[in-house]
Amino acid sequence: MRNYFSAECFKAFRRKYFYIALAVCLAGEGLLLWSYWFTYSRGNVHISFQSTAIELLLMLSFGLYATILLGDVVFSDQYKWGTLKNEVSYGVSRSVIYLGKLLAAGLLSVVACGVMMGFYLAGCWVLFPHGAGDGLFFQMLGYCLAGALPLWISALAVIMACFFNIRSSTVGTLLAVGILMVLSNIIQILGLLVNDVFLKIYEYMPTVIVDNLKNMAFDWSYVGRAWLVGAVWTVGAVAVGLMGFHRSEIR
Amino acid sequence: MAESVLVTRALTKQYGGTAALAQADITIEQGQIYGLVGRNGAGKTTLIRMITAQTAPTSGELSLFGAEGERALAKMRSRIGSMVETPSFYPYLTARQNLEYYRIQRGIPGRRTVDEALEQAGLADTGKKLFKHFSLGMKQRLGLALALMNRPDFLVLDEPINGLDPEGIVELRNLLLQLNRERKTTILISSHILTELANLATHFGFIDQGHMLEQCSAQALEERCRACLELRVDDPAKAARVLEQVLDIRDFEVLSGGIIRLYSHLDHPERITRALVESGAAVYGLDSRGANLEDYFLSLIGGVHHA
Numbered sequence: 296m297r298n299y300f301s302a303e304c305f306k307a308f309r310r311k312y313f314y315i316a317l318a319v320c321l322a323g324e325g326l327l328l329w330s331y332w333f334t335y336s337r338g339n340v341h342i343s344f345q346s347t348a349i350e351l352l353l354m355l356s357f358g359l360y361a362t363i364l365l366g367d368v369v370f371s372d373q374y375k376w377g378t379l380k381n382e383v384s385y386g387v388s389r390s391v392i393y394l395g396k397l398l399a400a401g402l403l404s405v406v407a408c409g410v411m412m413g414f415y416l417a418g419c420w421v422l423f424p425h426g427a428g429d430g431l432f433f434q435m436l437g438y439c440l441a442g443a444l445p446l447w448i449s450a451l452a453v454i455m456a457c458f459f460n461i462r463s464s465t466v467g468t469l470l471a472v473g474i475l476m477v478l479s480n481i482i483q484i485l486g487l488l489v490n491d492v493f494l495k496i497y498e499y500m501p502t503v504i505v506d507n508l509k510n511m512a513f514d515w516s517y518v519g520r521a522w523l524v525g526a527v528w529t530v531g532a533v534a535v536g537l538m539g540f541h542r543s544e545i546r
Numbered sequence: 547m548a549e550s551v552l553v554t555r556a557l558t559k560q561y562g563g564t565a566a567l568a569q570a571d572i573t574i575e576q577g578q579i580y581g582l583v584g585r586n587g588a589g590k591t592t593l594i595r596m597i598t599a600q601t602a603p604t605s606g607e608l609s610l611f612g613a614e615g616e617r618a619l620a621k622m623r624s625r626i627g628s629m630v631e632t633p634s635f636y637p638y639l640t641a642r643q644n645l646e647y648y649r650i651q652r653g654i655p656g657r658r659t660v661d662e663a664l665e666q667a668g669l670a671d672t673g674k675k676l677f678k679h680f681s682l683g684m685k686q687r688l689g690l691a692l693a694l695m696n697r698p699d700f701l702v703l704d705e706p707i708n709g710l711d712p713e714g715i716v717e718l719r720n721l722l723l724q725l726n727r728e729r730k731t732t733i734l735i736s737s738h739i740l741t742e743l744a745n746l747a748t749h750f751g752f753i754d755q756g757h758m759l760e761q762c763s764a765q766a767l768e769e770r771c772r773a774c775l776e777l778r779v780d781d782p783a784k785a786a787r788v789l790e791q792v793l794d795i796r797d798f799e800v801l802s803g804g805i806i807r808l809y810s811h812l813d814h815p816e817r818i819t820r821a822l823v824e825s826g827a828a829v830y831g832l833d834s835r836g837a838n839l840e841d842y843f844l845s846l847i848g849g850v851h852h853a
Contacts, residue, residue, distance in 0.1 A: 381635075
């Protein structure tokens with residue numbers, strides 16, 4: 296497993312795709328920072344470190360969907376290039392392949408998240424005035440990250456299950472987007488139109504919990520719910536994905 | 547006795563109701579170069595894909611180096627180097643990066659391993675050229691480099707000559723013969739180019755429509771394909787006496803149906819017929835025979851097909 300994980304990292308960190316995607320995201324953050332700085336330099340007194348850095352909490356959902364991109368960077372269109380045969384023919388078990396890629400995608404996500412958050416926070420820290428609320432902001436950020444982390448992992452697990460079991464990465468991406476984004480909306484509609492049970496289920500969807508985290512500040516039972524939901528989704532997605540991958544023909 | 551590298555018993559792969567490979571019994575022993583001969587869709591690649599875990603058999607048994615069962619087989623597969631169908635690599639990496647990726651993944655020690663494999667395959671000078679810009683021949687060479695990188699005990703090559711230029715074909719042949727001779731590497735090789743197989747293989751397996759038709763050594767095949775004069779006579783016993791006593795020919799065999807095969811004096815059929823006729827043996831027919839691998843394969847599958 297260690298060898299496989301190392302090799303995946305070797306490959307993923309050599310993909311221009313990863314750096315280009317990261318650069319685009321950083322450019323977006325840079326643009327946001329510049330727009331805040333522009334209004335601040337024109338005399339907007341409401342601009343501060345806290346008021347600008349708080350944007351990060353609004354971007355928690357973005358982290359959920361960014362995992363699609365990072366999963367794609369690691370999975371690398373294996374079915375399109377036919378490279379999986381090089382791995383199974385050497386006796387690398389399919390479980391090692393699956394979990395190795397999932398772990399590598401996790402590491403890549405942590406790195407990307409660290410770089411993006413670090414860049415934005417550093418920008419806010421340097422450009423804008425500080426106040427008494429800075430400490431509270433960092434506490435809030437810690438709380439939200441603690442809740443979002445298991446849900447991001449579960450999103451990554453769903454994406455990898457789709458990539459490993461659907462030969463077209465485009466269709467796999469669409470299915471992953473459907474599960475992560477559309478499914479919760481469908482369940483909500485069913486809850487409103489058919490039965491309240493669906494509304495209860497809706498509250499346990501990863502997207503819903505990620506969106507709510509910033510409104511549930513310091514309710515640690517909600518973070519507990521996030522971890523429970525994240526664990527269930529992760530284990531479920533890995534189990535389904537692995538089962539399917541074990542049966543699939545490698546070409 | 548040589549170790550069995552590959553043994554299959556009644557190995558079968560079905561897709562829907564169609565058997566891509568049916569009840570195949572194959573034994574490949576250490577040190578053999580086993581040439582797998584068959585048409586497109588005969589089941590060669592299906593067999594190779596089962597050996598290399600790309601697809602699971604529907605039924606039957608497969609053992610590698612004496613090991614059976616998924617766990618043990620997976621372990622033994624690390625002793626195999628393979629190239630199945632078209633070589634597949636990451637297009638955005640160079641040859642060296644692709645091999646380095648697999649070296650790390652497989653836990654093969656020493657960075658020199660990659661250089662050696664590239665040199666062996668004639669790709670040492672590809673530099674920063676990405677795999678997506680490689681020619682078919684270069685891709686084939688990189689596939690071979692990967693197959694050789696772990697110094698395999700068993701090399702499984704599916705159509706390795708595809709895309710290689712004549713020089714590359716000669717280099718590959720010499721390399722395989724060298725590996726077989728020096729490292730005792732066992733080789734399973736399938737190819738459409740039967741003349742190339744004839745130059746390499748020590749054993750042959752003929753496969754058609756998912757069925758193994760025949761397996762034999764190159765020596766036995768040579769015996770079967772040996773050039774001869776085939777006579778059809780009315781009295782084989784009398785004809786045999788004439789051949790021995792009058793013409794002093796010993797290298798012949800008498801077959802059923804009044805057929806006699808002579809393996810010497812092939813350049814003098816007129817002398818033989820004259821002696822037989824003068825001795826009162828009627829000769830109904832005389833035919834010059836001899837086959838190459840291609841002819842033999844075609845005769846096995848019962849007609850002219852494109853191998």
